[in-house]
Structures are given as structure tokens and as C-alpha cells.
Amino acid sequence: MINILSTLQPDFAQKFERIVEARRETDNDVAGQVTDILQTVKLRGDAALAEFTHRFDGYTLAEDADWSIPPEACEQAYKDLPGDLRDALDLAAARIRSYHEAQLPENRDYVDAAGVRLGAIWRAVDAAGLYVPGGRAAYPSSLLMNAIPARVAGVERIAIVTPTPKGVSNPLVLAAAHIAGVDEIWRVGGAQAVGALAYGTQRIRPVDVITGPGNAWVAEAKRQLYGVVGIDMVAGPSEILVIADGSNDPDWIAADLLSQAEHDPTSQSILITDDAVFARQVEDCIDIQISQLSTGRTARASWDAHGVMIVVNDLDAEAPALANRLAAEHVELAVDNPESLMHKIRHAGSIFLGRMTPEAVGDYVAGPNHVLPTGRRARFSSGLSVLDFMKRTSFLGLDQTSFNAIGPAAATLAHAEGLPAHAKSVELRIK
Amino acid sequence: MINILSTLQPDFAQKFERIVEARRETDNDVAGQVTDILQTVKLRGDAALAEFTHRFDGYTLAEDADWSIPPEACEQAYKDLPGDLRDALDLAAARIRSYHEAQLPENRDYVDAAGVRLGAIWRAVDAAGLYVPGGRAAYPSSLLMNAIPARVAGVERIAIVTPTPKGVSNPLVLAAAHIAGVDEIWRVGGAQAVGALAYGTQRIRPVDVITGPGNAWVAEAKRQLYGVVGIDMVAGPSEILVIADGSNDPDWIAADLLSQAEHDPTSQSILITDDAVFARQVEDCIDIQISQLSTGRTARASWDAHGVMIVVNDLDAEAPALANRLAAEHVELAVDNPESLMHKIRHAGSIFLGRMTPEAVGDYVAGPNHVLPTGRRARFSSGLSVLDFMKRTSFLGLDQTSFNAIGPAAATLAHAEGLPAHAKSVELRIK
Incomplete structure (x- = not known):
């Protein structure tokens, strides 16, 4: 049973600051290794890629056909999907496309009072590279969330890099690549794949922007290449903040908290409520649900290490300040009228309004991007959007x-x- | 006399690629030193700042009054300016403000066909920190170009850090700070000042975004802190590309090329013209003007090392492809009808339209931001704008x-x- 904090406790402020400042990110001392890998790929290109891929993925890149997965294979993977899954991916893609189309920025072109012509033109980058992890974290939803905004932005060439350990690729990912209309899929992963996208090799032409999730090596490679190419925000462990009154079904809120916790032991789930009895009910539901989940071990580790429940006197008066200090990636407002809370929450990646809007619906099919700032970065950064694949040229005459x-x-x-x-x-x- | 390239030369493509790929950025092996400085500031706060400032700036931070420059001193510096200079700064500020106000993004809030409420809210970050160099590169125009977009974005707290070697500050910078309405000016510089803004110290509260130009230590500190705070793009040496037909006054074009060259020996000025005779005339004018400039030594070094002239057959047919490969920070189109060229140039920081729009007018008073992507980064990044001081929260219900x-x-x-x-x-x- 985790400790439930209350804003009435005399040492609440200190305890809360400790939660805010806690670093959940694990220090991975990979910077030196990544620097070496990037230099090697820059100097030796495809030969280096083949060596690293043999060593790290147990996969041999010899013939041309070994290097990439052709569009036909993606189309076949799409056709082979069970009908409900194909429909679900199609619905997700259509809704993501529609939300991001509404995001396209407008150009400006005007003459001001002094007679000076002023303006700005937004244009897509020429080429985008997307990293798609192999193995357990190979999520087709992530591919859609990265590739569709690039396509909507007008990017002409979208290249995926993805490791295929021992030659095995994920059919769901291939199907998603078909739906998103990806142009190239290269069977390379890790820092070496990111280096190939940035510098270009004999086979892989360089791109202008690299996005997409990856392990510590991939994240560090993107960080080191920031400036050579554009990148999306450096991502850390994920988090959810649920603000809920006592009129919710505790089972629903427990599932919402666990949907974050099941991702990774470093994920964080926080509940703020004005009802201490409800908090205990939610915790009971969490214990029961964890015992039934195939991801229960991960969820348990996350909840025990990083789960937090805070009881306040008045949600509307107290929760926004706490939420702004946390600047969480996901904020659910499970109350009847979330409008007032929404406008007081200045720092959040995405806000989920009302009892019928669990984070998971936003992760997949609602339309807004699920690539969002983590680790309090919502203070200064935004979720992935078409703007990450565009740039603005100002002009004057x-x-x-x-x-x-x-x-x-x-x-x-x-x-x-x-x-x-x-x-x-x-x-x-x-x- | 520099070598004039022609697209008719059989080895033009190779020569041009060599120019595109040439790195003008000097490798400064400062990463380790910067890491140490940042760690020290993080751990020891103001005590560390005082030690570094004593060592690097020869300035002692003892009493509270030593640490910052009060708003009254800025107001006094403004009042003490010569009238024409005060008017010029006021005009620049008003025009920068107006251009950036037109840049403010719109929120979205709509219900789609499935009945899902979707939208996004843009909000300013809480606090911005601006680096203002001391000494020769202390430009009041730079302060306006950084502080005004932050203010227009709605940032509530704007803190400047600026070194004051031996206690000397620049009255023009103070006057600009008064005009822009800066809230705090701290007399610290270098990587230690950037660290103080990011981590906060006993006296200096942390900020969310750090922008502004600086030397190699400052640039590296910002790079290392990317993710802890938001930063503007990592900047490299500056460049101008002038596309001009033979009907220009060669003296005007020579001055435009030199306005880039006089910044720094690593700056680059490139002329593309369809008139070889005109190119030679421009070069003659450059030689004459350099001999008359107080910045002649710097301009000479830049022009001799990095100056390029390219003669093409047909500006409209050939210049855009070359310009897109160069993706220059500044592109002047000194022709009668620049419209067609403008729309073919996909990659540029800012485009200056027609014979009456030299870069310098944009550097100071036109309104668009003069902080622009350098070193081919216009392929994927944009000039500084209100968006650098804002972030977007998506929502759904x-x-x-x-x-x-x-x-x-x-x-x-x-x-x-x-x-x-x-x-x-x-x-x-x-x-």
C-alpha cells in the first residue's frame, strides 16, 4: 500500500517538491560509445552499418535485398492483418491525418503602414527519417504518429530505420508503414542507423529531420546530431496525472493509472483527488487489476516505485498549481465540468477532458499526437506536430x-x- | 582577386559541392570544461558564479548590488542616448514588436464528425533567459530581437545574463533592455551564466527557455542543457547569398556582401550572377570598400577565405537549385521581379526582395527576426519567433x-x- 499524501500535512510542500525533482531517468553512460559509432558510420558508411548490424542484431547485410523491406512486403502485411485490426489502424490513421491537417500553419504576406512588404512562408523539409524500435517496443501506433504528420506537412521522402534482430520484422509495423505511405524501410537500428540518416551512406541518402522513439543509444545519437539535422524532443520516462473527484468509478481510474505504469518500471502515475476514501478504493482496484495483467510485473514495479496519490481539500483551488509544477505529459480531468481546471493548467503535454476520456483513447485513435514532452518538459516544449517537419522562411521587400x-x-x-x-x-x- | 566559378566549367559540380560541404565552424574543444562549469554551478550556485566571474571577468560579486543592474540604470541609459539613436532603437523595437505580434499562433477548439472535441492551446513559457555577450559583440539589436518576441509571446519574466568585464557594461545594451522591458539583468556571463539560468541559484530563479548568441562556451553550455530547458538553434558562422543580375550598381552589391564579411573571419558571402563582367566590377568595388572600412581586416579575411562568386547562364533556371543546396541564412534577390525566384527557393533563413532590400535593413528595423538558421540549417529550422517562447497543449474530450x-x-x-x-x-x- 503506497503512502497517500495530503496537502494538510505540515511537510506536504517538501514531500511534493521531492516528487517533482526526483529523476526517474537512468543515467546511461553511452555518450562515448555513441560518438565512436557515429564517427565510424560517417567515415565508412554502409560497411560500418553492415558490421554493427551483424554484431548487434545478428543480421547479415550482404545483397541489396538484405538492406531494405520493399513496399510490396508492407502492402502484403497490411492485407494479411485480421479485419478488425486493419480497420482499427485505418481509423487511427484517418483521424491522426485529419487532426494534423488542421494544424498546418498559414503563410503571411502583407504590406505594413510604412509600405514594407513583410511575410513568412512555411515549407516542409525535403526528407524525414523515422526511428522505429524493434522487439517489444515496436508499436504501429508510434509509426503512424510520426509518419503521418511528416506526410501531412508535405515531406516528399520518408525513410524508416528499424532493427530486424535475426532478420525478424514486425508485421504490424510493416502494415502501419503501408498505411502511412512510407517511402523506404532500412533494416538497421541503434545509433548507427541514426548516424546513417544524418550523414547519409552509399545506399541511404541523408535526411533533414529525425524523429521517433528509441533506447538510450538512439536517444543519445539524436542528441549528438542535433544541429546536423533537426530532431524531436529528447524523451524520458512517461507519466500520467489523473485529477479525479470521488464520483468516478475507482476501477476506471485504476485502469487509467495502470495504463501508464504498464509501459515501463520508470513510468509514473499520479492521482490527485479531493476524496481520501476514493483514493483508497482506487488503490484496492489497482492491486486487483495488477494481479490480472500480463504486464503486471512492470506495472507493479512502476506503481510501487513512482506511484503517488495526493488528497487535496478543493480540486479547483489546489490541483492546478500542483499540476503546473509537475508539468506532466498526460493530464486527465475526470470531473463533470473539466473546463475550469483545463484553463488553469498551463503546463501539460495533453489534457484529457472528462470521465469518458481515458489516456488510452488518445494514444491510439483520437487524432492528437501521442508523442508528448515528458519529465516536466511540457514547461517549454510541445507534442510532435506538422511543425516539426516544416520550417519558416521570413521575407521582406x-x-x-x-x-x-x-x-x-x-x-x-x-x-x-x-x-x-x-x-x-x-x-x-x-x- | 578571388576565383570566379562558372556553371559552364566541367568541374563546376565538384567545386560547388566542396563549397557546400566546407565546414567553417572552428572546433572548440570546450565540452569537458563546460560540463565541469555546469556541474559546479548546479552544486554550489552563487558561490560558484562569484568565483568564475572573478576569474573570467575580473569582476567581484560581493554585495547584492554587485549582482544585477537595476531597471533605473537601464532607464537612465535610455534617456542619456543621443536623440537619433534613441529614435532608431524605438523604431526598431516598434517594428519588431508589430511583426512578431502578427506571428502569434491561434488556438483550436472544435468538435469533429464523430463528436470528439479536439483542440490545442498555445501558452507562453513562464520565464525566459537571454544571453547577451559583453565586449565587441554586445549588440542592442540582438537584445531587441530576443527579448521582444519573448514579451510578445506573453512570457512573464525575462532575465538577461551578461558579462561585465571589470565591471563595465554597455549603455546601448542597457537602453535596449529598457525598451524591451526586461525584468532582470544579472552581471554574469559564460557557461556559468547559462548554467545559473537553467538550474537556478540562490539569487537567480531558473528559467524555461534560454536564447541569445554567445561564444563557444556559451553555445556548448546551451547544447548540453538542451532538454533541461528549451534553447534556440545552435548557431554557427553567418552567411549571405546575393543573387543579382547585371543591372545592379556593383557598389551596392559589394557593400551587401561586405556587410556579412565584416562580422567575422568565418562569415561567408556568395554572389550568384548571370553577368561575368558585373562580377568583376563587384570585386573591384569590394577591394576599394575594404580599404575604407574600419572593419576591413575582418572583412578581408572572410572574403579571401570564404568569398565565392558564381556566374550562371540563366538566373531563374539555375540560381534556385544552387540556393537550395546552400540553404543560406540570408538570401538577397537583387533583380527587378524577385517573385518567381522567391517561390523556387525552398531553403533560406530570410529572403530579401528586390534591389532596395539590403540585408542590413532587415538586421535592424524591418521587423522580421535577425536570429536565423546558419550553416545550411535552413533546411530544417526557422528563425527565432514567438513560437520559441511558447508551447502547445493538445486536448480532447x-x-x-x-x-x-x-x-x-x-x-x-x-x-x-x-x-x-x-x-x-x-x-x-x-x-
């Missing part, structure tokens, strides 16, 4: 009249900053 | 009807991915 109006000020500032060529390029044009 | 419509697909996918608690949290709610 002056004529003699508008130049005469604002040019002299530019020359004055250039002189003051000690940049005479800047000043001259302006002064030559003033008439 | 279902009722029983919409849940029954899409919930079953979520449960199917959860089972397929081996996540039974996800499935249960959905299945419990299906009626």
Missing part, C-alpha cells in the same frame, strides 16, 4: 519610399554597433 | 456516444501492442 522611411534608422544603429559595411549598404540606397 | 464510436478501435490496437491496461481503461467505459 522595400521600395525607394519605404526605404527612405526606415533606412536611416538602420544606418544609425549599424554605426552605433561598429558595423560600417552594414551602414554603407543602407546609405548608398537612401535618396 | 469524448462523451458516451463518441466513445462508443472510436473506443473499440483503441482497445483492439492496445491488445495488438500487448498493453492490456490500456485496453481495460477503454473497455470499462464502452456501453
Whole structure:
């Protein structure tokens, strides 16, 4: 039974700060190894890829056909899916596409009062690379959440890298690649695959942006290549904050908390409620559900190590400040009228409104992206969107009249900053 | 006299690729030193800041009054400016503000065909930290370009860190801080100042986003803290690409090329023209102007090492492909009708339209941000904007009807991915 905190406890503030500051991320001393792998791939290209893949994945890249999975294999995997699963993936894809289409930014092009033409054009990057993990964490939903925004953004070339240990690939992932319209699938993984996407090799052309989840080596490779290419946010362990009054079914809330806990022992599930009796009921339900889950061992480890329950006097008055300090990836508002709480919560990756909106529905089929900032990064970063696959070019245009109006000020500032060529390029044009 | 390339040369493609791939960035082996400094600041806070500031800046932080520059000093610096300089800074600030206000993103909140409420809310980060270099590179225009977007985004607290070697601060920078409405100015610089902003110290509260230019130590500190806080893009040496026909005044184009070259010996200026005679005229003008510039030595070093002139047959047919490969920070289109070229240039930080729009007018007073992606990063990243100081929270809300419509697909996918608690949290709610 875990300790239930109460905001009435005299040492609550300290206990809560300890929870906020706790680092769940495991230090993996992989930076040096990753640097070596990236350098090797940069210098030796495909030969290095083949060596690493043989060593780490037990898979031999010899013939051309060994290197990639053709679109036809993806289409076949899609056709071979059970009907309900195919329909579910199709529904998810359609809804993700529709949500992200509504996200496309607008260009601007206007002439201001001084007669200066100003604006900005958004354009897609030329090529995106997506990392798709092999093995247990190979989620088709993740592939859709990464590839569809890239496609909606207008990216012309989408290349996947994914390890196929001993040559085995995941048919669900291939089917998702078919639905998303991925252009290339390369059978390489780890830091070496990320390096190949960034630097390019004989076979794999370089990309401009790399996204997608991966292990510590993959995350570190992306971090080191930030600036060579664009990357999505560095991700840490996942978390959910459920804010629930006592009128919820405790079994529902228990399942919601466990849907985070079952991901990984480092995941965190937090309940804030104004009903201490309800909190105990939820915990009882958690114990029962864990015993029935095939993922029970992971869920138990996560809940025991990182699960938190906080009882407050008044949800509306107290929960938002706690939520903003936690800046959680997922925030469920399991109350009748979530509107007021929603507007007070400034820092959250995604907010799930009302009793009928469990996180899991957002993970798969609602439409918004499930790649969200973790580890309090919702304070400053956003979930994956079409903007991660686009960039903006500003533009400006002056004529003699508008130049005469604002040019002299530019020359004055250039002189003051000690940049005479800047000043001259302006002064030559003033008439 | 520099070598003028022509697209007619048989080895042009190779020569051009060498220019594209050339790294102008100097390797500074500062990573280890920066790691140590950041750790020390994290552990020892203000005491560490005082020691580093004494050692690196020759300035003693003892009394409270030594640590920061009060708003009154900034206001006084503003009042003490010569009238034309004050007016120029005011004009720049007003135009930057207006351009960035037009950039504010719109929230979304809608109900889709399945009855699912979907949307996203943009919010400012709570606090932004801006690095302002001391000494030669202390540009008031840079302060405006960083602080005003943060203020327009709605950031409540803006803290500047800036070294004041031997206690000397730059009155132009203080005046700009007054205009931009900066809240705090801390007299610390280097990696230690960036660490203080990220981790917080006894005196300096932590911020959520850190932007602003700096030397190799500052850039490396930001890179290492990426993820602890948000940062703007890692910046490299600056560059300009001028695309100009033979009808330009060669003196104007020479000044434009030199306005980049005078920044730093690692800066790069490139001219693409369809008129070989004009190219030679521009080069003659460059030689004359350099001899008259107080920044001539820097401009000479940059032009000799990195200056490039390329003669093409047909600007409209050939220049866009070259420009896209270069993905330059600044692209001037010095032709009568720049519209067609503009739409073919996919990768550029900012585009300057027509003969009357030199880069320098954009550096100071046009309105768009002058913090732009360098070193070919315009392929995947954008200039600084209000978005760098904001983040987006997605939200979703279902009722029983919409849940029954899409919930079953979520449960199917959860089972397929081996996540039974996800499935249960959905299945419990299906009626």
C-alpha cells in the first residue's frame, strides 16, 4: 500500500517538491560509445552499418535485398492483418491525418503602414527519417504518429530505420508503414542507423529531420546530431496525472493509472483527488487489476516505485498549481465540468477532458499526437506536430519610399554597433 | 582577386559541392570544461558564479548590488542616448514588436464528425533567459530581437545574463533592455551564466527557455542543457547569398556582401550572377570598400577565405537549385521581379526582395527576426519567433456516444501492442 499524501500535512510542500525533482531517468553512460559509432558510420558508411548490424542484431547485410523491406512486403502485411485490426489502424490513421491537417500553419504576406512588404512562408523539409524500435517496443501506433504528420506537412521522402534482430520484422509495423505511405524501410537500428540518416551512406541518402522513439543509444545519437539535422524532443520516462473527484468509478481510474505504469518500471502515475476514501478504493482496484495483467510485473514495479496519490481539500483551488509544477505529459480531468481546471493548467503535454476520456483513447485513435514532452518538459516544449517537419522562411521587400522611411534608422544603429559595411549598404540606397 | 566559378566549367559540380560541404565552424574543444562549469554551478550556485566571474571577468560579486543592474540604470541609459539613436532603437523595437505580434499562433477548439472535441492551446513559457555577450559583440539589436518576441509571446519574466568585464557594461545594451522591458539583468556571463539560468541559484530563479548568441562556451553550455530547458538553434558562422543580375550598381552589391564579411573571419558571402563582367566590377568595388572600412581586416579575411562568386547562364533556371543546396541564412534577390525566384527557393533563413532590400535593413528595423538558421540549417529550422517562447497543449474530450464510436478501435490496437491496461481503461467505459 503506497503512502497517500495530503496537502494538510505540515511537510506536504517538501514531500511534493521531492516528487517533482526526483529523476526517474537512468543515467546511461553511452555518450562515448555513441560518438565512436557515429564517427565510424560517417567515415565508412554502409560497411560500418553492415558490421554493427551483424554484431548487434545478428543480421547479415550482404545483397541489396538484405538492406531494405520493399513496399510490396508492407502492402502484403497490411492485407494479411485480421479485419478488425486493419480497420482499427485505418481509423487511427484517418483521424491522426485529419487532426494534423488542421494544424498546418498559414503563410503571411502583407504590406505594413510604412509600405514594407513583410511575410513568412512555411515549407516542409525535403526528407524525414523515422526511428522505429524493434522487439517489444515496436508499436504501429508510434509509426503512424510520426509518419503521418511528416506526410501531412508535405515531406516528399520518408525513410524508416528499424532493427530486424535475426532478420525478424514486425508485421504490424510493416502494415502501419503501408498505411502511412512510407517511402523506404532500412533494416538497421541503434545509433548507427541514426548516424546513417544524418550523414547519409552509399545506399541511404541523408535526411533533414529525425524523429521517433528509441533506447538510450538512439536517444543519445539524436542528441549528438542535433544541429546536423533537426530532431524531436529528447524523451524520458512517461507519466500520467489523473485529477479525479470521488464520483468516478475507482476501477476506471485504476485502469487509467495502470495504463501508464504498464509501459515501463520508470513510468509514473499520479492521482490527485479531493476524496481520501476514493483514493483508497482506487488503490484496492489497482492491486486487483495488477494481479490480472500480463504486464503486471512492470506495472507493479512502476506503481510501487513512482506511484503517488495526493488528497487535496478543493480540486479547483489546489490541483492546478500542483499540476503546473509537475508539468506532466498526460493530464486527465475526470470531473463533470473539466473546463475550469483545463484553463488553469498551463503546463501539460495533453489534457484529457472528462470521465469518458481515458489516456488510452488518445494514444491510439483520437487524432492528437501521442508523442508528448515528458519529465516536466511540457514547461517549454510541445507534442510532435506538422511543425516539426516544416520550417519558416521570413521575407521582406522595400521600395525607394519605404526605404527612405526606415533606412536611416538602420544606418544609425549599424554605426552605433561598429558595423560600417552594414551602414554603407543602407546609405548608398537612401535618396 | 578571388576565383570566379562558372556553371559552364566541367568541374563546376565538384567545386560547388566542396563549397557546400566546407565546414567553417572552428572546433572548440570546450565540452569537458563546460560540463565541469555546469556541474559546479548546479552544486554550489552563487558561490560558484562569484568565483568564475572573478576569474573570467575580473569582476567581484560581493554585495547584492554587485549582482544585477537595476531597471533605473537601464532607464537612465535610455534617456542619456543621443536623440537619433534613441529614435532608431524605438523604431526598431516598434517594428519588431508589430511583426512578431502578427506571428502569434491561434488556438483550436472544435468538435469533429464523430463528436470528439479536439483542440490545442498555445501558452507562453513562464520565464525566459537571454544571453547577451559583453565586449565587441554586445549588440542592442540582438537584445531587441530576443527579448521582444519573448514579451510578445506573453512570457512573464525575462532575465538577461551578461558579462561585465571589470565591471563595465554597455549603455546601448542597457537602453535596449529598457525598451524591451526586461525584468532582470544579472552581471554574469559564460557557461556559468547559462548554467545559473537553467538550474537556478540562490539569487537567480531558473528559467524555461534560454536564447541569445554567445561564444563557444556559451553555445556548448546551451547544447548540453538542451532538454533541461528549451534553447534556440545552435548557431554557427553567418552567411549571405546575393543573387543579382547585371543591372545592379556593383557598389551596392559589394557593400551587401561586405556587410556579412565584416562580422567575422568565418562569415561567408556568395554572389550568384548571370553577368561575368558585373562580377568583376563587384570585386573591384569590394577591394576599394575594404580599404575604407574600419572593419576591413575582418572583412578581408572572410572574403579571401570564404568569398565565392558564381556566374550562371540563366538566373531563374539555375540560381534556385544552387540556393537550395546552400540553404543560406540570408538570401538577397537583387533583380527587378524577385517573385518567381522567391517561390523556387525552398531553403533560406530570410529572403530579401528586390534591389532596395539590403540585408542590413532587415538586421535592424524591418521587423522580421535577425536570429536565423546558419550553416545550411535552413533546411530544417526557422528563425527565432514567438513560437520559441511558447508551447502547445493538445486536448480532447469524448462523451458516451463518441466513445462508443472510436473506443473499440483503441482497445483492439492496445491488445495488438500487448498493453492490456490500456485496453481495460477503454473497455470499462464502452456501453
